[in-house]
Amino acid sequence: MLSALARPAGAALRRSFSTSAQNNAKVAVLGASGGIGQPLALLLKNSPLVSRLTLYDIAHTPGVAADLSHIETRATVKGYLGPEQLPDCLKGCDVVVIPAGVPRKPGMTRDDLFNTNASIVATLTAACAQHCPEAMICVISNPVNSTIPIATEVFKKHGAYDPNKIFGVTTLDIVRANTFIAELKGLDPARVNVPVIGGHAGKTIIPLISQCTPKVDLPQDQLTAVTGRIQEAGTEVVKAKAGAGSATLSMAYAGARFVFSLVDAMNGKEGVVECSFVKSQEADCAYFSTPLLLGKKGIEKNLGIGKISPFEEKMIAEAIPELKASIKKGEEFVKNMK
Numbered sequence: 001m002l003s004a005l006a007r008p009a010g011a012a013l014r015r016s017f018s019t020s021a022q023n024n025a026k027v028a029v030l031g032a033s034g035g036i037g038q039p040l041a042l043l044l045k046n047s048p049l050v051s052r053l054t055l056y057d058i059a060h061t062p063g064v065a066a067d068l069s070h071i072e073t074r075a076t077v078k079g080y081l082g083p084e085q086l087p088d089c090l091k092g093c094d095v096v097v098i099p100a101g102v103p104r105k106p107g108m109t110r111d112d113l114f115n116t117n118a119s120i121v122a123t124l125t126a127a128c129a130q131h132c133p134e135a136m137i138c139v140i141s142n143p144v145n146s147t148i149p150i151a152t153e154v155f156k157k158h159g160a161y162d163p164n165k166i167f168g169v170t171t172l173d174i175v176r177a178n179t180f181i182a183e184l185k186g187l188d189p190a191r192v193n194v195p196v197i198g199g200h201a202g203k204t205i206i207p208l209i210s211q212c213t214p215k216v217d218l219p220q221d222q223l224t225a226v227t228g229r230i231q232e233a234g235t236e237v238v239k240a241k242a243g244a245g246s247a248t249l250s251m252a253y254a255g256a257r258f259v260f261s262l263v264d265a266m267n268g269k270e271g272v273v274e275c276s277f278v279k280s281q282e283a284d285c286a287y288f289s290t291p292l293l294l295g296k297k298g299i300e301k302n303l304g305i306g307k308i309s310p311f312e313e314k315m316i317a318e319a320i321p322e323l324k325a326s327i328k329k330g331e332e333f334v335k336n337m338k
């Protein structure tokens with residue numbers, strides 16, 4: 001499972017068994033007892049890249065940590081419960097992953113989560129800015145199109161902002177695109193790579209199927225249908241779970257893939273590329289997801305949108321107004337905070 005999980009970082013993972021000195025990532029999961037948090041923590045505990053796993057939530061972390069701590073891998077595991085224990089959870093962390101907050105129920109958009117999740121993300125990122133200002137911050141909590149501007153403004157308020165270290169985790173969109181295109185074309189999904197740019201909500205999710213490797217040809221009706229399926233894949237899961245939440249297992253996989261790529265790059269592996277929703281100058285809005293070359297200090301280079309089709313150009317133009325509105329909503333939220 002390990003090599004499949006860490007696909008983009010597979011070689012480095014295998015190497016990691018012999019170069020243990022570099023594989024000392026200290027990773028915190030905030031919201032660790034939830035539907036995403038628990039399987040994500042399991043995947044992180046299972047990785048030789050991680051030496052310390054600290055788990056924070058407002059409920060159940062002592063149990064989750066005790067359970068995981070019996071697994072015969074190197075990473076130490078400790079649970080932290082409630083706001084007074086949050087600073088200790090964060091001190092010394094290299095990477096913080098945040099899946100804390102409420103998920104969607106059928107009929108809800110990601111933006112419907114704003115009222116609850118905005119303050120959760122603001123509080124947690126404020127603690128990160130104070131207690132691990134150098135760490136990479138990976139936000140999973142929705143609406144990502146607003147929670148990344150929130151995280152940014154909070155870090156700015158604390159004078160700890162580094163645009164290269166704050167990531168909106170959109171990896172699940174890439175994972176889904178790879179899977180659906182592989183299904184359509186009878187390919188091995190592990191060998192398919194579809195960049196997905198824009199944001200992480202409905203029409204702002206823009207798969208660049210014209211840039212897929214290996215190259216795939218789809219008639220326009222199939223292209224439109226699979227693009228729509230990728231954009232609404234989260235809703236597909238919300239509907240199937242019928243009130244019991246949104247994607248958790250596939251999200252845990254995607255979150256772990258992103259963290260492993262980041263840690264590999266921090267360890268000096270070259271050529272590690274992931275898409276993520278970040279502060280950007282690549283489109284006509286302040287934040288945008290594009291492929292990023294990752295390095296020791298986070299984003300090394302934004303690889304930009306690249307050559308795209310007229311169909312994809314139109315999708316970008318249609319996404320910008322929604323992205324701008326979601327970004328503004330996040331920024332205003334922090335401005336109005338006491």
Ligand SMILES: NC(=O)c1ccc[n+]([C@@H]2O[C@H](COP(=O)([O-])OP(=O)(O)OC[C@H]3O[C@@H](n4cnc5c(N)ncnc54)[C@H](O)[C@@H]3O)[C@@H](O)[C@H]2O)c1
Pocket residue numbers: 030031032033034035036037056057058059099100101102103104113117120124139140141142143144169170171172173200245246247248251
């Ligand atoms: N980025 C993506 O692609 C993606 C995909 C799926 C879900 N999500 C989002 O991830 C989030 C979590 O989803 P889930 O299914 O794990 O939800 P969940 O309800 O199962 O778990 C959320 C966890 O957060 C904890 N929590 C709540 N407030 C907290 C606080 N102030 N501090 C610390 N922990 C707190 C809860 O106790 C719970 O354990 C949701 O916002 C969801 O929309 C994002």
